[in-house]
């Protein structure tokens with residue numbers, strides 16, 4: 001058996017081998033150690049290999065899904081090896097039971113509901129790199145085989161981090177070389193699961209052929225216009241899918257190409273800081289997605305998460321989405337009734353995907369039936385809208401696509417109560433297939449059929465004691481007492497009754513009819529199940545044939561769900577339709593933070609709305625920067641984030657929490673908010689802050705929106721202040737982007753007198769009987785103090801510490817550090833624009849002199865003494881300390 005194990009294991013390296021033994025899947029050697037640690041199950045041993053104990057652990061087959069789920073979530077890949085013959089047959093042969101790997105389960109290629117998160121996409125991503133003169137190009141292709149989505153795109157090396165954060169794959173495949181690349185390797189290893197593969201999977205020469213084979217087309221022209229690099233990644237994806245599905249081809253939509261720049265670039269740090277889909281603590285609750293997700297279906301929830309991950313940059317496409325939301329905002333009754341229709345519409349795309357790879361069950365068929373029926377219902381309701389906006393019109397057209405015959409056929413075929421697995425049978429309705437009804441009748445009513453036959457035979461022969469009996473040797477037989485035996489053996493009855501056996505008191509017969517019934521009865525159960533499975537396959541084939549139409553309808557449902565959900569959110573939380581255009585405007589009136597507002601509402605507290613205007617002033621080409629000062633706890637971070645979130649919501653095509661909003665397309669969103677150590681990567685809090693700030697200053701263009709919160713606070717006051725100072729000047733002069741900058745360095749407000757597009761704003765507080773009252777109102781102007789000590793008192797610092805801090809503060813303020821810094825603003829020449837053409841900063845003349853002097857030396861021609869003198873001479877050139 002171990003020989004067989006090693007053979008199978010060798011063909012499945014890198015995967016945990018679930019080796020079926022009776023009612024358990026057993027794992028051996030390293031697999032056992034990995035799995036026992038990951039699952040917290042006992043590690044035992046069994047037999048010896050090369051003189052060593054063989055470590056082993058096992059999971060019961062009926063609970064395997066649970067364990068698989070946990071292993072996959074941890075990024076492991078599993079090969080499931082089943083017994084492919086009856087152990088009795090192997091015993092008869094005196095050999096080991098035949099076994100084979102029947103499936104490979106990897107995090108990126110799941111289809112089972114039990115293993116998938118209903119509300120999230122499950123992407124497999126392939127990454128291909130091409131080295132080019134102007135820098136690396138990266139081709140990306142990602143697939144969700146549980147929903148058939150297939151997307152390709154290309155980006156540059158520096159854009160990879162943001163692109164990975166947006167796609168958020170469950171598994172990535174790369175070449176071995178890329179996996180160990182010093183530049184990309186660390187980034188890749190941060191993903192949930194990465195599988196390095198050999199080069200042939202990423203062979204660009206065969207990519208096109210592999211894709212054509214998969215989609216059964218002669219040329220790629222009809223599929224999608226793709227770059228060679230995108231095609232390479234796409235081919236890698238399908239090759240891996242075929243491998244993991246052991247040759248089965250789950251249906252995939254033809255790859256759709258995402259143009260670079262079509263979505264707002266948001267790097268991983270910004271996504272994390274703005275808590276888009278998870279809070280900084282890693283929870284969905286409390287994130288923006290959680291706050292705005294009013295969808296009623298899993299597919300809708302997935303689409304909303306996709307949209308949030310990739311806000312659009314095309315004003316027209318955004319307007320189409322907004323038109324659709326607006327239509328439902330205006331129709332509360334229709335909105336509610338459509339939402340209840342959708343609530344009953346099942347997850348069609350995942351049901352379809354499971355059926356296509358042969359893993360579907362009767363409930364998946366029912367899901368498609370119910371989906372098509374719900375489509376009719378939804379269409380009837382949409383018909384009441386006077387005019388359908390473009391997006392809804394397209395969705396309605398998609399809902400009309402699936403053939404209604406399919407739903408009718410399924411309604412006729414499927415029973416009311418459905419088992420989970422097709423092998424349990426009982427899912428085909430009575431009266432659907434006469435042969436099945438007969439088989440079931442025989443199976444269920446076998447006793448009655450035989451009893452009826454017995455009564456008839458007794459009548460026909462006139463032998464009242466005639467019985468039909470059953471035993472394992474003869475099967476069904478007719479039995480009469482010895483005295484009646486002769487009658488049955490003579491004409492005319494012997495034409496019907498065939499003698500089988502004579503015992504002391506009884507004679508046994510069979511009849512042709514009984515033989516037939518016997519065979520029917522014996523096989524009835526199996527036959528009924530076989531017929532049901534045939535029906536299942538026929539229905540599944542209908543589904544697969546109608547796959548494109550059903551998928552289109554499923555997508556339409558998801559789109560309607562998201563649109564209705566955003567309309568509900570807008571109506572319930574009082575959001576407005578933003579104006580989104582190609583200007584550089586950013587004018588928000590009455591803006592609110594979507595998550596904080598909901599949290600305060602739950603506590604019965606109002607959220608104070610605030611305006612923000614970063615639009616270019618008349619005559620200006622670039623947007624403005626607001627420098628926000630204000631006490632601790634006043635609401636600076638909240639204000640910064642709410643404006644970033646409003647831009648983001650507007651660009652996913654949602655209404656926004658404001659009374660009015662006009663936003664010129666933001667192509668990149670940057671935020672540096674809050675600080676956290678990244679000890680895993682060996683970076684301190686301050687280092688993380690500086691790395692993130694560097695990315696912003698190096699990459700933000702005039703179409704970016706930048707949010708910077710308390711830059712420089714993690715170091716000594718003057719270092720921090722100086723960095724913040726220079727960063728603001730750089731944003732103003734070099735990046736020229738719209739930006740919000742919050743700080744406790746009140747000295748920075750002096751910069752507004754020098755920088756024409758920098759404005760000071762502050763969050764108001766009131767002092768009342770020595771206590772600070774937070775008003776959360778953002779006003780033009782600057783704060784004079786931080787009230788840090790008052791906030792510290794609110795937080796419960798011991799009174800002795802508070803009074804001592806007050807004394808120290810008074811002393812420090814007497815020295816008036818601020819005044820001297822203000823003078824600095826007047827003295828320092830304005831920031832020199834060096835960022836566009838990075839040049840070495842001009843060296844002071846002493847340094848230049850020193851360099852020249854060193855260049856003039858010729859050590860080979862010098863005596864030791866001359867060398868010493870030259871050294872003294874150089875030292876003499878140094879500026880005096």
Ligand SMILES: Nc1ncnc2c1ncn2[C@@H]1O[C@H](COP(=O)(O)OP(=O)(O)OP(=O)(O)O)[C@@H](O)[C@H]1O
Pocket residue numbers: 596600606607608609610630631632633634635636637638639776
């Ligand atoms: N506009 C608002 N309306 C009502 N409450 C608000 C508003 N803004 C902020 N708050 C409340 O004030 C709390 C503190 O806000 P925030 O963290 O934004 O302050 P901050 O000024 O950034 O503080 P610090 O300088 O200490 O980091 C929030 O958790 C929220 O409950």
